[in-house]
Amino acid sequence: MQKWYHILHKNTGLSPYVWVVFYILPFYFIFRSSSTYEIVIGIVMILVFFICYVLSFLSKGWLIYFWTSLQIIISIAMTVLFGYVYFSLFLAFFIGNIQNKIGFITLYTIHLISTVVTINMGFVAKNSSFINQLPFVLVSLIAVILLPVTTYNWNKREKLQGELEHANKRISELVKLEERQRIARDLHDTLGQKLSLIGLKTDLASKLITKNPTQAQTELQEIRQTARIALKEVREMVTQMRGTRLEDEMFRITQILKAAEIDFVLEGNPNLTNTSLMTENVLSMCLKEAVTNVVKHSSATCCSISIEPSRTDLIVQVKDNGIGMIEETVCTKGNGLRGMKERLEFVNGSMEIISSENGTTIVIRVPNVFKQPEKEAGA
Numbered sequence: 001m002q003k004w005y006h007i008l009h010k011n012t013g014l015s016p017y018v019w020v021v022f023y024i025l026p027f028y029f030i031f032r033s034s035s036t037y038e039i040v041i042g043i044v045m046i047l048v049f050f051i052c053y054v055l056s057f058l059s060k061g062w063l064i065y066f067w068t069s070l071q072i073i074i075s076i077a078m079t080v081l082f083g084y085v086y087f088s089l090f091l092a093f094f095i096g097n098i099q100n101k102i103g104f105i106t107l108y109t110i111h112l113i114s115t116v117v118t119i120n121m122g123f124v125a126k127n128s129s130f131i132n133q134l135p136f137v138l139v140s141l142i143a144v145i146l147l148p149v150t151t152y153n154w155n156k157r158e159k160l161q162g163e164l165e166h167a168n169k170r171i172s173e174l175v176k177l178e179e180r181q182r183i184a185r186d187l188h189d190t191l192g193q194k195l196s197l198i199g200l201k202t203d204l205a206s207k208l209i210t211k212n213p214t215q216a217q218t219e220l221q222e223i224r225q226t227a228r229i230a231l232k233e234v235r236e237m238v239t240q241m242r243g244t245r246l247e248d249e250m251f252r253i254t255q256i257l258k259a260a261e262i263d264f265v266l267e268g269n270p271n272l273t274n275t276s277l278m279t280e281n282v283l284s285m286c287l288k289e290a291v292t293n294v295v296k297h298s299s300a301t302c303c304s305i306s307i308e309p310s311r312t313d314l315i316v317q318v319k320d321n322g323i324g325m326i327e328e329t330v331c332t333k334g335n336g337l338r339g340m341k342e343r344l345e346f347v348n349g350s351m352e353i354i355s356s357e358n359g360t361t362i363v364i365r366v367p368n369v370f371k372q373p374e375k376e377a378g379a
Contacts, residue, residue: 029084042082049074053090057097068094068107072114079118083133085140088115092144096151099159108148115144194230198223245277246270249284250305253291257303260295262320268307275314279347279366283316286340286351290318290362293336298322298360309368316364325355340364 030042049071056067068091075087091111098104119137201223208216250270257264272280287305294303300322308315337353344351349366 026078026082026084026087029078029082038081042078045074045078049078049087049090053094056094064098065103065107072107072111076114076118079115080121083122085115085119085122085137088140088144089147092147093151096148097155098152099155104148104152111148112144115141191230191234194226198226198230201226246272246275246280246284246287246307249287253287253305256291256295262295262300263302265302265304266306267304268309270307272307272309272314275368279314279349282343282347282349283314283364283366285343286364287316287318289336289340290364294318294320294322294360297325300359312368314366314368317361318364319359319361321359324357324360325353 026042026046030039030046052067052070052074056064056071059067071087071091071094075085075091078084078087088111095104095107095111098107119141201219205216205219205223208219247270250266254264291303294300298320300320303318303320306315306317306319308317337351341351344364344366347366349364351365352363354361354363
């Protein structure tokens with residue numbers, strides 16, 4: 001359990017000082033009594049109630065239910081003797097903060113029944129205190145019914161929200177770790193082998209430079225060629241890490257289709273200024289794969305790409321007038337289509353393939369989650 005004064009402020013939105021009004025109110029009821037004996041008993045019950053109330057927030061385990069039970073007894077006594085029913089509001093608020101479901105249901109039921117019974121007893125006995133404050137008694141009864149459930153659900157929702165934030169943070173850390181491992185693998189595969197080869201050929205060339213200058217020259221040329229290939233692969237890898245904008249990818253698609261003598265039609269604006277770079281990068285890779293399939297397999301003479309942003313989704317369609325794909329081919333196509341689906345699943349997207357003898361249409365759908373503006377991000 002949290003500290004009682006923190007919970008009061010957090011869950012009710014009221015400063016603890018405002019609750020002082022509720023602490024003072026019961027004294028008004030007991031001082032109206034004509035008997036000194038009753039006044040003393042009332043003061044003792046009020047002090048004991050608030051001591052138990054604080055202890056119930058600070059305690060753990062079965063002590064929580066012990067202190068709460070004492071509060072329920074005092075609340076019943078204050079209602080019967082002095083017509084003060086508002087201790088039930090304190091109890092209703094506290095019971096809503098109990099996290100154990102069984103404990104919450106048990107105390108909620110006991111408190112509700114005891115409050116209803118004592119209020120009915122007051123009306124049956126024609127207690128003038130109840131009749132004079134009838135609207136407030138009814139409001140208190142409604143609060144006893146609704147406040148615990150509302151507070152319990154609110155705390156449960158906050159707990160789930162905290163767990164969700166923790167899970168998202170963990171996922172973010174795992175994504176970063178996986179990205180580091182991927183970069184390490186790519187660097188090892190790209191540079192490790194070629195740098196080892198360059199080292200071996202350099203040693204060989206140094207040995208041959210006096211014995212066989214011609215062979216040494218050949219080895220140096222191969223070293224130069226290997227270094228160029230390694231540099232090219234590193235540049236490609238860095239480009240992939242930076243991500244590709246859809247607008248830039250569309251320029252390359254235009255060049256590819258032009259070289260393949262396929263007419264190209266673009267509908268919509270590829271400049272997605274409000275879409276996150278990760279989503280745009282995934283779309284670019286999927287479009288690149290889709291257009292490559294059109295060029296290699298479709299025998300099409302025309303290809304069109306439409307971009308349709310909406311309030312909730314971003315829909316991109318790639319359509320050609322080629323020979324289409326049979327159903328088995330759609331389901332069992334190689335790594336290209338499977339890779340597209342896996343990339344889209346990473347950003348909660350989906351892909352649908354519609355194929356007929358008049359051509360193939362690939363419908364790509366991703367959530368239109370806008371990136372955070374730079375001004376807000378820096379705030």
